[in-house]
Amino acid sequence: MTASISTIMASLAKCSQPGSGVTRLPFTDQHRQANAMITALMEKAGLHVSLDDAGTLVGRRQGPEGAPTLLMGSHQDSVRNGGRFDGAMGIILPILALTDLKDIELPFAVEVLAFPDEEGVRFPTTLIGSRAIAGSFDMDVLSYHDADGISLRQAMQSFGLKPDNIPQLDRRNSRILGFVEVHIEQGPILEDMNMPVGIVTSIAGVDRFTISITGVANHAGTIPMEKRKDALVAASEMVLAVNRLATESNGGKATVGQLGVFPNAVNVIPGQVDMTLDIRFDNDASRDQLGEDITTAMVAIAAEHGTEIVITKTYSQAVTPCDAVFREKLAEASRQVQPETIELSSGAFHDASAMADLCSVGMLFVRCREGISHHPDEMVEEEDMARAVEVLKRFLLDLDPDN
C-alpha cells in the first residue's frame, strides 16, 4: 500500500525549525533532511539523483538518445511559519506522476528540480537554483549575508556545495523542452469556481514604488483643522485612491503594504508618511496604465492637502507569458479531472519566473482552502493533489517533443 500524498506532505513538513507551521530555510539541516526524503521518493520513481552546486536537487529520467529534456519542479523552502504545500507540492506531485509512469517510455528526458530557495527569507536574494540553471545567477549575491552574518557562499559550502561552479550549471546550450511547475494557487479563484486545478496563462508583471509624503508636523492641540498639512490625512486619501483605481481596473491589483508615520506620537500631527505601492496586472499595458492613473491621483491629492510628494519606482518586471503549447496540453489534460478548463493568471512570482529566461514555461495551479498560504493553515485536499498527479501524467503522455 502506498502512502497518501497528504501523508508524504506531512512527513516533509516535519523537516522544519520548531514552531507553528513549516520553517525550512535554504542550506540548513532542515533543507538537508528534506532533500534526503525527496531523494528517496525520486529513487523510488527510478530517477537518477544528484545535487547541483547551486543546491538544486535534480532527479533525472533519461530519454531516447539526443532527446530534449523537460524540466519540472519547484522550491523546497518555506517562509517562516508557512504552509506545507507552497513549493514542496510542486516537487512531490511530478515525482509521483513519474513513479506511475516508471515503466512507460517517453520520447524525452525528464528532470524534477527541487530548488533550494524561492521565498528569499534567509538571504536578501531569491531564486538561487532556478537562476543558476537559467544562466541568470549573479555571482555577487554569494557575498550577501543572513541575519547571523553567514554569507551565502559560506552557507553553500557548509552544505557541501562548490558555489564557484555555479556558472557551469547554465543550461542555455542544452536541448530543453521547457519548464512546468505545479503550485498551490495561493488565492481563492479555483475554490470559488469549484475547480481542482487551473492553467496559468501568465505570471503577472509587477511595479513597485516608494512614496514619501511631507506635510507639517505640529501640536495636535493647537493647530485648527483647516490650518493643518497632515501627511497621514493625505496618505489615507491616497490609499483609498489606490484601492478604488485597482478595483475599477478590471483585473489589476494594487496594494499599499508598508506605511510608516513620522514622528508617530499621539499628540503630534503627522509630518511625514512613507509607504510602498505594489501594482500587478496580467498585461504590461494595463499595468502601466494603472500605475499612471494611481501616481497621477497621488500627485493631485498631495497638492490638495498642501503636502509634498516624492514617488520613486523601485522595481519593475514585465509579464511572463506561459507557453501556448504547454497551456493547451495542460488544458486538455485537466479535462481528465474536471469538466471545464479554467485559465487564470498568477499574481505571485515563482521559479517559473526565473526559468522563463531559459525556456518555455507552463504552470498548473491546484486549489487551496480559502486562498490561505504563507500560513500554517495552508491546505490542499488529498483528492485535489491526486487529480493534479493525473493531469501531470496525461500531460506527460501526450507531450510531443517535436511539436
Added chain:
Amino acid sequence: MTASISTIMASLAKCSQPGSGVTRLPFTDQHRQANAMITALMEKAGLHVSLDDAGTLVGRRQGPEGAPTLLMGSHQDSVRNGGRFDGAMGIILPILALTDLKDIELPFAVEVLAFPDEEGVRFPTTLIGSRAIAGSFDMDVLSYHDADGISLRQAMQSFGLKPDNIPQLDRRNSRILGFVEVHIEQGPILEDMNMPVGIVTSIAGVDRFTISITGVANHAGTIPMEKRKDALVAASEMVLAVNRLATESNGGKATVGQLGVFPNAVNVIPGQVDMTLDIRFDNDASRDQLGEDITTAMVAIAAEHGTEIVITKTYSQAVTPCDAVFREKLAEASRQVQPETIELSSGAFHDASAMADLCSVGMLFVRCREGISHHPDEMVEEEDMARAVEVLKRFLLDLDPDN
C-alpha cells in the same frame, strides 16, 4: 542699559545639551545652569529665591502681613531640540514685570515659579513641580526611571533635593490668590489676527483612544481586490472620517498621530492596523459628542470592510476653565498694547492645568511665528514680549486681592 528680552532668552537657551535648538531636561546640569541665570534675574527684581524639594525655583516678593500670594511662572524644561520660548518665556516675563514694579507696593505677595518639568521628556511623568504645589503629586512616580535607568528619586537627590519632603510643599492650606501663566500660543491664531497677546478662556479637555483594526493579511499578488479585507484601507477611511468630523465640529480637533501596519511588507495586504486618536475641544459636551460621532463612524467603516475593530479609551481629561476675574483683568490690561481683546482656548496642556487643582488660573498667550513650537525655529518677537510685560504690569497694578 538693560539687555533686551530677546538677549535674555538667547542666553537662557545656551543652557542646553549640544545640538540644534534647546534640549534642557529636568535635574540636569543644563537645568542647574538655567536656575543660576534665573536666580540672578529674580534677585535683580528683589525677589527672595529658594529651590523647593520638587525642584521648583521660587522667587518671592513679600506682601503686606497676612496678604494672599499670587503665583506666576511656567516650566524651565524643553522638549529635545525645542525652542527657547516655550516655558522659559513664562518665567522671564513675570520677573521682568516685577523688576519694573520693584519699588511699587502691591496689596499681595507674588511668587514666580520656575517649574522643573512640564514636557515629560526625561521621565514618563510630567508637571512634577506644579503637582507638588497643588498637592496632587503621586509619590510612586519617584520610582520611575529615565532612559539611562536613573530613577526620578535619584535624579532629584543628585540635584540636591529631598524628594521625601514633597508632601510638605502642598499649598492647599495657604492663602493663594491664583496662578497666572504666560506662554507662547504654539498655534497660528494670534498671528492670523495680527494681535500680540490673547486671553485664554480655558485649557481644552482631551480624550485619547487606541484603535485596533483587524482584517486578513494575504498575498498582494493573488487576492482579487473585491475579496480583500485590507486593514489599512479601512483605517484610511477612518482617518479621513476623523478629519472630516473634527472639521465639521466647529472648534474641535481630532488627530490620528500614531499608526502602525502589520505585517508591514511590500507584498502583503495589511492584516492589522493599530492607531491612536486624540480629541480636544474647549467644552466637555462637544468633546463627548465628537468622540461619539467619530467612534460610531469607525465602527460602521470597520463593518463595511469586513474588518474587526477594538476601540479603547486610554485617557480623559475635562476642560480646565480659566478664572473669570483673571480673564477680565488680563483683558483690560491687554488693551494697553492692542485695540481689542482676543480670547482663545488653549489646545495644549500647561502647568496651569495642574495648578487648577489648587487655585484659580489665568493664562496670557503671546503670538509666535507661524504657529511653530517644539522646534528650533520657534520664534516670539522682542516687541511682543515687551508688550506682554506691559500687560503683566498693568494686570499686577490693577489686581485687587479682595475682589
